[in-house]
Amino acid sequence: MQRAHRRGRSAAPDLDRVGMKILSISDVVVSLVQSPAIAQRFSDIDLVLGCGDLPFDYMEYIVTMLGRPLFHVYGNHAQHKRLSANGTLRSAHPEGCINIHRRVINYRGLIIGGLEGSMRYREGPHQYTQREMALQALSMAPQLWLNRLRYGRAIDILITHAPPFGIHDGADLCHQGFLALLSFMDRYKPRYLIHGHTHLYRQDARRVTRYNETLVVNTYGYQIIEIDETTLGRAGGS
Numbered sequence: 001m002q003r004a005h006r007r008g009r010s011a012a013p014d015l016d017r018v019g020m021k022i023l024s025i026s027d028v029v030v031s032l033v034q035s036p037a038i039a040q041r042f043s044d045i046d047l048v049l050g051c052g053d054l055p056f057d058y059m060e061y062i063v064t065m066l067g068r069p070l071f072h073v074y075g076n077h078a079q080h081k082r083l084s085a086n087g088t089l090r091s092a093h094p095e096g097c098i099n100i101h102r103r104v105i106n107y108r109g110l111i112i113g114g115l116e117g118s119m120r121y122r123e124g125p126h127q128y129t130q131r132e133m134a135l136q137a138l139s140m141a142p143q144l145w146l147n148r149l150r151y152g153r154a155i156d157i158l159i160t161h162a163p164p165f166g167i168h169d170g171a172d173l174c175h176q177g178f179l180a181l182l183s184f185m186d187r188y189k190p191r192y193l194i195h196g197h198t199h200l201y202r203q204d205a206r207r208v209t210r211y212n213e214t215l216v217v218n219t220y221g222y223q224i225i226e227i228d229e230t231t232l233g234r235a236g237g238s
């Protein structure tokens with residue numbers, strides 16, 4: 001079974017369970033997550049996925065307190081500078097976190113890829129036109145086809161910052177989704193596409209949408225996703 005949950009206190013680890021439990025985060029710091037009780041509340045989390053626009057110290061706090069890997073992509077408001085001891089700004093990346101933009105990794109048999117950024121709406125990093133994002137996605141094709149040969153499937157989860165075009169996106173250019181993500185789902189059929197970027201302010205806002213064989217999840221704030229590993233048909237891992 002695969003489930004997407006919005007919130008809820010995690011139980012103690014079940015050593016007999018076969019599911020991989022994932023904490024996905026994006027866009028906003030959640031006090032429930034950045035809490036002294038994080039290790040108890042999310043004790044059964046196996047993996048953390050970041051979908052962009054989060055402060056480095058928040059991501060590093062999660063990695064430190066949970067002791068789990070955090071794979072992420074950058075958003076259009078990504079932090080890239082950090083104040084050094086002498087008062088100057090220096091280039092930086094979140095420590096202990098792994099950027100998987102345009103990469104495909106195999107974690108315990110779960111195949112995960114990433115595509116960063118939003119639609120280009122002004123000058124700045126991590127912004128792409130529709131054509132540019134199509135090229136970004138195309139660059140992942142050799143890894144994905146190799147996975148299909150090795151494992152019988154290309155990818156299980158794609159994390160992005162922006163949503164696919166027409167799914168959870170907005171009318172303004174900044175929040176418009178990418179057509180390339182629709183093509184990606186059509187071609188490679190990930191179980192999940194997890195994104196951020198689209199802020200949710202209402203309890204009844206649409207957060208999960210099925211697109212053919214893919215469940216598209218807006219992880220604004222955080223989500224907990226559980227995957228039954230016995231259904232992956234995996235062959236090895238890294």
